[in-house]
Amino acid sequence: MSWDRIRGQDAARNTLLGAAARGRLGQSYLLVGPEGVGKRLFARELAKALLCENPPNTMTACDRCPACTQVEVESHPDLLFLRTPKDKQELPIEDMRAFCGHLSRKAARGRHKIGIVEDADDFNAASANAFLKTLEEPPPDALLLLIGTSTDRQLPTILSRCQLVRFAPLAQADVSAILAAHGIDDATKRDRLARLGAGSAGRALALDDDSIWQVRQKLVEGLTGARASFQPLAETWAKFHEDAGKDKGAAQRMRASVVLQFLIEAVGHALKLSLGAAVPGLGAAEAARLRAFAERVGTDGLMELLDQCVEADFHVERRVQLILIVESVVEKFTRLSK
DSSP: OOGGGSTTOHHHHHHHHHHHHTTOOOSEEEEEOOTTSSHHHHHHHHHHHHHOSSOSBTTBOOSOSHHHHHHHTTOOTTEEEEOOOTTOSSOOHHHHHHHHHHHTSOOSSSSOEEEEETTGGGOOHHHHHHHHHHHHSOOTTEEEEEEESOGGGSOHHHHTTSEEEEOOOOOHHHHHHHHHHTTOOOHHHHHHHHHHTTTOHHHHHHTOOHHHHHHHHHHHHHHHSTTOOHHHHHHHHHHHHHTTOTTOHHHHHHHHHHHHHHHHHHHHHHHHHHTTOOOTTOOHHHHHHHHHHHHHHHHHHHHHHHHHHHHHHHHHHTTOOHHHHHHHHHHHHHHHTO
């Protein structure tokens, strides 16, 4: 792939490529921004540009040489990845020690040794301490790229030793273009997915799943209907994120967050309808149900629900137990809608 395929991140690209052009490329960078906006893609492209055997231009990969191919399939001997195991919530110290050990060895085929920590949000005190010596004094030919979602999630010892590169949420047009590149040809569908993706191409692509929309209909209709029932609705929502797999924490959190976005959208529509505003694209039956919901709950109740959903989404990202989040939100809906 070329740099041009990384959309909407010109500032990050200019930061790194500008430093390289001036001979000032550092050794430790923290790439920070929302999930699904291109951080991992960017780190891989940077690694490819540094390891390419036949670069057509400075800091540009040819995408054809053996080195470029090996970077794509993660088999290049001078490119190391560190990820949180699927059955863990934190980076194990044993994995960190092995990563640092491999990174300390001399480059096998080129001038660079590149280590990518894909889950920098998952450091614990032990793994962070094991990483500090390498982070403070990287081998002369090493480049460290850490990937996280926000500076708030980083330990001070890690944050203070990295140069920060920020990645922004993508514009809706960029998300739509990425969806088109992935074969989603229906423009109306692309626009809706791009809007609900909230600046994340990864989230928008994940929403291209019929089961998500089936759950959306069941939950939104149930929670905004005249007789919301706590137990079956909580079970439906919990089963939906659990179906992502017990060892897929990120996928479960994404599903929980997606449902919250659906609920925020529905409550927002109800609030607009209660104020006499039009909601383009809303079907007559759904509009009638949401108006009735707004009448039962009232403006203050709608604002409470919005606050609850936004707070719940924050807790999803902070890895509060999902069942607790589900129960708190469903309880609030069922209590206010009576």
